[in-house]
Amino acid sequence: MENSSYRETGRKRLWLPWSGRRGARVPWRLVIPALFMYGLVVIYPAISAAWWSFTDWDGLSPQKHFVGLENFRTFIHDGQALASLKNTFLLAITVTIVQNAIGLLLALGLDANIKSRNFLRTILFAPAVLPPLIVAFLWQYIYSSEGALNRFMAAVGLGGLQQNWLGDPQIALWVVTATVIWQFAGVSMVIFLAGLQGVPQELKDAAALDGAGAFQKFWNVTRPLIAPATTVNLILSIIGGLKLFDQVFAMTGGGPGYATETLSTVIYKTAFVSGDYGYSTAIALVLTVIVAAISLVQLKILRSQEVEG
Amino acid sequence: MSHLRYGSTNMILEAVMVAVTVVFMFPLYLLVVLSLKPQSEVASSPLSLPQGLYLSNYTQAWASADLGAALVSSTITTATSAVFLVIFGSLAAYVLARRGTRLSYGMYILFLLGIILPVQTAIIPLYTLMKNANLLGTYTSVVIFYTGALLPFTIFLYTGFLRALPRSYEEAALVDGASHWQAFRRVVFPLLRPVTGTVLILNAITIWNDFFTPLLFLSGTERETLPVAIFSFVGEYVSQWGLVFAGLVISIIPILIVYFMLQRYIIRGFASGLKG
Numbered sequence: 001m002e003n004s005s006y007r008e009t010g011r012k013r014l015w016l017p018w019s020g021r022r023g024a025r026v027p028w029r030l031v032i033p034a035l036f037m038y039g040l041v042v043i044y045p046a047i048s049a050a051w052w053s054f055t056d057w058d059g060l061s062p063q064k065h066f067v068g069l070e071n072f073r074t075f076i077h078d079g080q081a082l083a084s085l086k087n088t089f090l091l092a093i094t095v096t097i098v099q100n101a102i103g104l105l106l107a108l109g110l111d112a113n114i115k116s117r118n119f120l121r122t123i124l125f126a127p128a129v130l131p132p133l134i135v136a137f138l139w140q141y142i143y144s145s146e147g148a149l150n151r152f153m154a155a156v157g158l159g160g161l162q163q164n165w166l167g168d169p170q171i172a173l174w175v176v177t178a179t180v181i182w183q184f185a186g187v188s189m190v191i192f193l194a195g196l197q198g199v200p201q202e203l204k205d206a207a208a209l210d211g212a213g214a215f216q217k218f219w220n221v222t223r224p225l226i227a228p229a230t231t232v233n234l235i236l237s238i239i240g241g242l243k244l245f246d247q248v249f250a251m252t253g254g255g256p257g258y259a260t261e262t263l264s265t266v267i268y269k270t271a272f273v274s275g276d277y278g279y280s281t282a283i284a285l286v287l288t289v290i291v292a293a294i295s296l297v298q299l300k301i302l303r304s305q306e307v308e309g
Numbered sequence: 310m311s312h313l314r315y316g317s318t319n320m321i322l323e324a325v326m327v328a329v330t331v332v333f334m335f336p337l338y339l340l341v342v343l344s345l346k347p348q349s350e351v352a353s354s355p356l357s358l359p360q361g362l363y364l365s366n367y368t369q370a371w372a373s374a375d376l377g378a379a380l381v382s383s384t385i386t387t388a389t390s391a392v393f394l395v396i397f398g399s400l401a402a403y404v405l406a407r408r409g410t411r412l413s414y415g416m417y418i419l420f421l422l423g424i425i426l427p428v429q430t431a432i433i434p435l436y437t438l439m440k441n442a443n444l445l446g447t448y449t450s451v452v453i454f455y456t457g458a459l460l461p462f463t464i465f466l467y468t469g470f471l472r473a474l475p476r477s478y479e480e481a482a483l484v485d486g487a488s489h490w491q492a493f494r495r496v497v498f499p500l501l502r503p504v505t506g507t508v509l510i511l512n513a514i515t516i517w518n519d520f521f522t523p524l525l526f527l528s529g530t531e532r533e534t535l536p537v538a539i540f541s542f543v544g545e546y547v548s549q550w551g552l553v554f555a556g557l558v559i560s561i562i563p564i565l566i567v568y569f570m571l572q573r574y575i576i577r578g579f580a581s582g583l584k585g
Contacts, residue, residue, distance in 0.1 A: 031416065034400065109326045109329070142339065242427075250543075277433055
């Protein structure tokens with residue numbers, strides 16, 4: 001009704017640009033499909049999971065018994081779960097540091113004036129679009145006892161260093177870690193490259209004219225300017241590392257022993273192999289809290305950088 | 310850029326970068342050459358170029374892993390989910406970006422929460438939900454999952470784009486008597502094309518490559534997607550690497566074709582779009 005009265009007075013153009021007025025508002029109902037799907041797939045199950053983690057539900061019986069903190073008490077005495085917690089952190093931190101160091105070096109190399117930069121960038125990024133499962137199987141062969149790595153070492157006279165790479169509990173986790181880094185170093189690289197393209201050439205030149213060495217130039221000029229890209233990279237790689245499932249599941253299944261179990265593989269096994277749904281959701285809750293805490297801290301850092309920038 | 314001289318330093322750097330890339334790509338070289346070798350040659354000389362093109366690895370892998378069916382499943386799952394995500398995500402973002410109220414901001418934050426939550430948080434109750442609804446083993450289960458789970462990221466991208474898009478276009482349509490729905494469909498949505506491209510590509514890659522969800526929802530059925538089909542195939546023919554690698558190569562060909570066709574947009578999407 002108000003619409004038409006405004007239209008009659010010919011004032012529509014005057015008030016329409018202001019979103020605060022009634023007639024110009026986008027109707028809420030357009031958000032309903034998304035809200036419904038999100039509620040069904042994320043909100044409702046997440047709330048259920050939070051409740052289940054305090055029960056002993058086995059996935060089948062009609063009743064869920066409230067057991068208080070029993071599942072979390074089990075967690076801190078469970079050798080498999082604790083091993084997975086340690087492995088998950090070791091893996092996520094190593095991936096974060098090494099993947100970003102490699103990604104940064106590649107980005108610095110490609111940011112220079114070289115002719116093949118676009119081509120090399122395309123090639124180096126390619127592994128990142130492949131299914132992680134496929135990459136895991138490729139590397140499983142490379143590390144197998146008759147695989148490419150041992151063959152290569154024999155061929156170059158390093159036969160003494162041959163290993164059962166995935167069968168040795170001291171090495172297996174690092175082998176999986178290396179696979180992840182190989183696949184996703186290209187992601188770090190393109191995010192750093194995007195950051196580097198925002199560094200004005202004049203600044204880099206000016207630093208060079210002042211006689212600054214390459215490392216000083218990088219540390220004092222480039223590094224502060226690519227700080228947002230660094231933060232994004234750190235968030236992505238640490239969270240990706242914390243959630244890792246496919247590569248472990250395919251390459252080692254968590255073994256030998258518990259040497260490569262991650263929180264994700266233990267969550268899967270506890271629910272779908274042992275049928276202990278309550279305990280599994282409790283472990284998932286631990287993972288959720290870790291991931292959420294790290295994300296929030298890093299987002300805060302990102303915000304503060306953007307304000308300064 | 311004229312002051313950027315291509316001198317000897319650049320030439321050395323270029324050589325180093327090319328060498329690094331060659332080493333970096335060696336695993337993919339192995340993937341291709343081993344897929345073309347019979348088992349005896351895989352064992353005797355794995356690192357060299359193949360003596361001939363042993364294509365029966367490919368025909369055998371195609372048949373034993375039922376890769377044709379898996380390709381169809383992956384395509385249906387990915388395409389359907391990606392389309393739902395574009396429709397639901399863009400509509401929701403239109404509301405969230407245009408209504409400047411506390412409620413709409415709160416709702417936006419609620420959606421963003423979903424970017425932080427790992428899949429593992431919700432997956433067990435969701436699995437039970439699908440089981441009770443008799444949806445396990447159906448395309449519906451995975452499409453519902455992807456649509457809900459990837460909406461936060463989709464809405465994040467659309468809302469960011471819409472906030473920077475002037476309102477004057479849709480207002481002109483509203484002045485001409487269009488409803489909000491019509492203004493969205495005919496004016497706003499076409500203007501969203503660049504971000505729709507990013508959303509489609511990034512979601513499609515995520516869905517196509519996902520292993521965990523179809524492992525839970527589809528394994529053991531004839532609707533297994535490529536990663537699940539490959540997983541059981543490798544389990545069956547373990548250490549027959551020539552055959553296994555032929556299966557792996559077949560399963561990555563579609564995504565590599567898309568990647569090399571759209572690499573500029575995909576890399577740009579990863580470099581900018583992932584800033585969550």
